[in-house]
Amino acid sequence: MMTKEEILNAAKKWEDFCIALRRDFHESPELSGQETQTIARICTELRAVGLSPIEVQDGGVLAVIEGDAPGKTVLLRADVDALPVQEDPCNLLRKKECVSKIPGVSHVCGHDCHAAMLVTVGKILAARRDFPGRIVLMFERGEEGGGNLRYLIDYLQKNHWDIDGVWGMHLNSDIPAGKFAIRSGPLMAGGLMFDITLVGKDGHGSRPDWANNPVDCFQTIQTALDKIRMRAVDPNDAITFSICRVSTESQRPNIIGRTLNFAGTVRYFDLERAYRPFSKAMRRIIDNIADAFECEAVYNQFECIAVPLINQSDCYEIAKQTLTEIFGEDRVVQGPLKFGSETLSYVMSFWPGMYLNLGIKDPTLGTGSGHHTAKFDVDESQFKTGVAAHIGYALAFLESSKKIQDFKPYDGDIWDLLGE
Ligand SMILES: [Zn+2]
Ligand SMILES: [Zn+2]
Structure with a gap:
């Protein structure tokens, strides 16, 4: 030796x-x-x-x-x-x-x-x-x-x-x-990466009633997601959540785009106590709010990159x-x-x-x-x-x-x- x-x-x-x-x-x-x-x-x-x-x-x-x-x-x-x-x-x-x-x-x-x-x-x-x-x-x-x-x-x-x-x-x-x-x-956090597209209906900004603006749906989703940290996870368990990118198809202030894409990450230290309840609540909120706004939620990515x-x-x-x-x-x-x-x-x-x-x-x-x-x-x-x-x-x-x-x-x- x-x-x-x-x-x-x-x-x-x-x-x-x-x-x-x-x-x-x-x-x-x-x-x-x-x-x-x-x-x-x-x-x-x-x-x-x-x-x-x-x-x-x-x-x-x-x-x-x-x-x-x-x-x-x-x-x-x-x-x-x-x-x-x-x-x-x-x-x-x-x-x-x-x-x-x-x-x-x-x-x-x-x-x-x-x-x-x-x-x-x-x-x-x-x-x-x-x-x-x-x-x-x-x-x-x-x-x-x-x-x-x-x-x-x-x-x-x-x-x-x-x-x-x-x-x-x-x-x-x-x-x-x-x-x-x-x-x-x-020592290091587990990480979820998500990238989701909300599909609505495009239109002119003067007639939102003729369109289905995915921005409205997203605003409600974001507000609800901000709440789940406290509702779904024990406060003793560290977890962070960020939406890092939001973009729509719209190129002008008076165009309602058909889709909105948002992406971000979740970081946590306990798979069962923090990640599982948080990610489950996330999906429930996104799916149900999208449904309520008659938008389709397409999951381009929703996966753990590490535990x-x-x-x-x-x-x-x-x-x-x-x-x-x-x-x-x-x-x-x-x-x-x-x-x-x-x-x-x-x-x-x-x-x-x-x-x-x-x-x-x-x-x-x-x-x-x-x-x-x-x-x-x-x-x-x-x-x-x-x-x-x-x-x-x-x-x-x-x-x-x-x-x-x-x-x-x-x-x-x-x-x-x-x-x-
Ligand atoms: Zn490295
Ligand atoms: Zn690196």
Whole structure:
């Protein structure tokens, strides 16, 4: 089993490789679900160290590193997709080290770094098999769209890969470079995305009685939706709701458009207590008010993009202890509850896990612009920190004799959880 010094030395030794690989990914970003070249490169790199990557159609890649003794299975995950954002060649202070060569597409969430770090972890661990159990590397397509992970989970479930624990790490531009933000219990919100069209009847603004203006219907729906937060959900359960876009077909003040489209999102931390009653009430209100106004409500989208992400308490303890031992107490801080969402929550509904953030904000480097913004940039010197953290956690988890208590897996498969 690798010692703390060996882990840090290995991460340092592979630092140049990791940075170079990340720059390759960064220069040739691919959008969610279209990561052909990225996936091919990941497989090539894993094969080069004797691993046998399995490509799961539309899902991504899985690779197993078998230890030299029987034991548990820990899954480490990285996402690999980019975003439809035109990257700014400068960060908050200066020119970036590396910029996307694809117009309108860029890695401004840091998934290029996640992928490069996990490949590096694979390179290091493939050469060292002196641990009990096995380590699964999982490269997930389409994290930003939320839809591709289902195929990986389906593959794991159908093929009975008995996963004992899960780990995921995201770089974070709000947190000082080199600090880990960790939290036990709920960390990130579940998210519903909705996009609904109300279909009425078009007409002249002077004769609303000859038309059926969907704006009237929408106003009533919006008022009713504002009320259900208090009516449907226990006030102790956090939930937010926003309508973010409203548009009609009308091009002039005196034209009543036939349709009105509205879209938004709901964020929550408890699937059964908050999400289910809220979404049920939402649909009832929309359908019944549309009916009362003789409009048709067309659901273009009404789906969860993630469930709440809950860090399991024993996994949290292992992470806290390991990170503190490797990096020191001052590098590990308590993170806040976040209303953003993360697809790893689906994996962590079936298997206990730990998800955390590693800070990359450094004003002297110009990093710190928010994720998904054009000026987003990373502190590449933190990759070795991230690589060492992955390895440290995986080995500590496999070595730990602690029985995971206090985890109830979702009762059903991924399709049940998605409500399909
Ligand atoms: Zn993102
Ligand atoms: Zn991300």
